[in-house]
Amino acid sequence: MIVAENVEKRFGDALVLKRVNLRVEPGEVVTILGASGSGKSTLIRCINGLEALTGGRITVDGHDVSTKAGLVAARRASATVFQLFNLYPHMTALGNITLAPIEVLKLPKAEAEARARALLDKVGLGAQADAYPQQLSGGQRQRVGICRALAMQPRYLLLDEVTSALDPEMTGDVLRILAELAADGTTMVFVTHEIEFARHISSRIVFLEQGELIVDLPTAAFFAEDGGLAVPRIRQFLSKMKKD
Amino acid sequence: MRFWRVIEPYIGFLLQGFALTIAACLLAIAGAVLLGALTASMRSSGNRLVRGAANAYGDVFRNVPFLVQLFFFFYGLPELGIYIGAFETGVIAMSIAGGAFVSDVILSGILTVDAGVIDAAKVSGLSRVKIFTRVVLPIALRVSVRPMGSVLINLVLTSSILSTITVNELTGAAKIVAATTFKPFEVYAVLLVLYASLTTLLSFAISAVHRRLNRFMTGG
Ligand SMILES: Nc1ncnc2c1ncn2[C@@H]1O[C@H](COP(=O)(O)OP(=O)(O)OP(=O)(O)O)[C@@H](O)[C@H]1O
Ligand SMILES: [Mg+2]
Numbered sequence: 001m002i003v004a005e006n007v008e009k010r011f012g013d014a015l016v017l018k019r020v021n022l023r024v025e026p027g028e029v030v031t032i033l034g035a036s037g038s039g040k041s042t043l044i045r046c047i048n049g050l051e052a053l054t055g056g057r058i059t060v061d062g063h064d065v066s067t068k069a070g071l072v073a074a075r076r077a078s079a080t081v082f083q084l085f086n087l088y089p090h091m092t093a094l095g096n097i098t099l100a101p102i103e104v105l106k107l108p109k110a111e112a113e114a115r116a117r118a119l120l121d122k123v124g125l126g127a128q129a130d131a132y133p134q135q136l137s138g139g140q141r142q143r144v145g146i147c148r149a150l151a152m153q154p155r156y157l158l159l160d161e162v163t164s165a166l167d168p169e170m171t172g173d174v175l176r177i178l179a180e181l182a183a184d185g186t187t188m189v190f191v192t193h194e195i196e197f198a199r200h201i202s203s204r205i206v207f208l209e210q211g212e213l214i215v216d217l218p219t220a221a222f223f224a225e226d227g228g229l230a231v232p233r234i235r236q237f238l239s240k241m242k243k244d
Numbered sequence: 245m246r247f248w249r250v251i252e253p254y255i256g257f258l259l260q261g262f263a264l265t266i267a268a269c270l271l272a273i274a275g276a277v278l279l280g281a282l283t284a285s286m287r288s289s290g291n292r293l294v295r296g297a298a299n300a301y302g303d304v305f306r307n308v309p310f311l312v313q314l315f316f317f318f319y320g321l322p323e324l325g326i327y328i329g330a331f332e333t334g335v336i337a338m339s340i341a342g343g344a345f346v347s348d349v350i351l352s353g354i355l356t357v358d359a360g361v362i363d364a365a366k367v368s369g370l371s372r373v374k375i376f377t378r379v380v381l382p383i384a385l386r387v388s389v390r391p392m393g394s395v396l397i398n399l400v401l402t403s404s405i406l407s408t409i410t411v412n413e414l415t416g417a418a419k420i421v422a423a424t425t426f427k428p429f430e431v432y433a434v435l436l437v438l439y440a441s442l443t444t445l446l447s448f449a450i451s452a453v454h455r456r457l458n459r460f461m462t463g464g
Pocket of ligand 1: 011014016034035036037038039040041042043
């Protein structure tokens with residue numbers, strides 16, 4: 001379980017996260033919605049320890065990410081997929097996927113590669129195992145990014161706008177894979193602007209507004225007239241999203 | 245041909261010097277790259293002491309004439325009870341001087357590594373050392389190959405100064421031949437060709453390494 005309690009994050013004078021509380025149980029798909037600059041990426045980066053909290057506490061399966069040992073354990077439990085892929089440019093798809101399993105999980109190379117190939121097959125990139133990131137399209141790179149995350153066999157998958165850098169067709173490819181993962185019971189914390197997709201795969205939706213988590217509802221309730229839609233700010237946000 | 249008649253008796257001796265130059269340069273290039281990579285990694289460290297020590301090394305050896313450094317080691321090491329040959333002293337001095345410049349080049353390569361790529365390595369649970377050796381340094385080296393080329397070519401040119409500490413590398417051998425024959429023009433014409441061939445070869449090699457390492461990477 002991921003638990004964020006009264007999380008506060010400041011960048012200098014700017015208070016970017018204000019007393020955020022969030023729980024993600026195994027098996028859940030929790031989508032974080034919110035306007036640009038509302039703190040979605042920052043929250044994800046606090047969960048995976050890329051940003052240090054300035055207040056409150058985050059634990060992943062009980063491991064406090066602000067302690068050294070806790071962070072190591074928390075990072076073992078989760079994996080992150082990034083908006084701009086962040087693949088290692090000097091390694092092939094296979095190299096990208098097997099680096100951490102070999103170095104961190106201490107898997108034998110042959111086994112790590114066999115698993116990596118199986119993952120690549122699953123996302124339709126079986127033939128691209130030896131391609132370098134520069135030789136792949138954006139959608140292909142992101143699928144490699146997803147394989148790299150999955151290869152660590154994470155209990156939690158953190159995804160920050162993983163389709164925003166992709167054109168609609170590639171977005172479809174990636175979303176199909178995420179939908180399959182969700183159907184398989186993968187636990188996900190998902191930041192996205194794809195509202196319809198979020199509605200389709202999420203068990204819960206939370207809404208960030210200027211660093212405050214103002215709504216946390218099961219998906220159906222979030223989109224109900226007497227639920228999330230009753231919050232003017234959310235109604236406004238959703239109608240603006242539809243227009244774009 | 246008058247030119248050939250002057251040179252012919254000494255060509256073996258000059259080529260021996262050339263071989264010594266090549267040996268000194270190859271060893272010093274290896275030393276400078278290793279030391280430069282190590283220093284660059286220290287200069288990008290979070291530890292202020294480590295960073296300070298590496299910066300001090302770089303500052304000193306980039307800002308003192310090589311001839312002075314060379315004499316410092318040649319006359320200084322025996323004072324410290326370290327007795328090694330002039331050739332070895334020369335290679336060590338070249339490695340240390342070259343390493344200071346190479347570290348600059350590699351450090352700027354390190355600074356170009358995309359922060360997002362490092363984030364990905366961090367969240368995957370890799371240790372700091374592994375992130376550096378498996379991700380940051382290999383990317384930095386790919387970016388640095390070309391600028392490192394000019395540093396290494398300079399190092400080759402610098403090797404001629406080893407003649408001042410009794411190493412009869414190419415320049416040292418030439419001085420002897422010129423003094424014996426009283427035909428400095430012919431002798432140095434040969435040197436011109438040999439040094440130019442050596443540096444040209446090196447620059448081809450560097451381009452080849454650059455192309456090979458960056459075949460699937462953009463930029464750099
Ligand atoms: N490293 C940083 N230093 C200073 N301010 C930052 C930093 N990172 C984020 N911020 C600020 O924190 C706020 C929240 O940023 P964040 O990236 O979390 O928003 P977001 O909800 O992910 O937005 P988007 O939808 O555009 O990705 C913004 O005002 C941003 O300018
Ligand atoms: Mg963001």
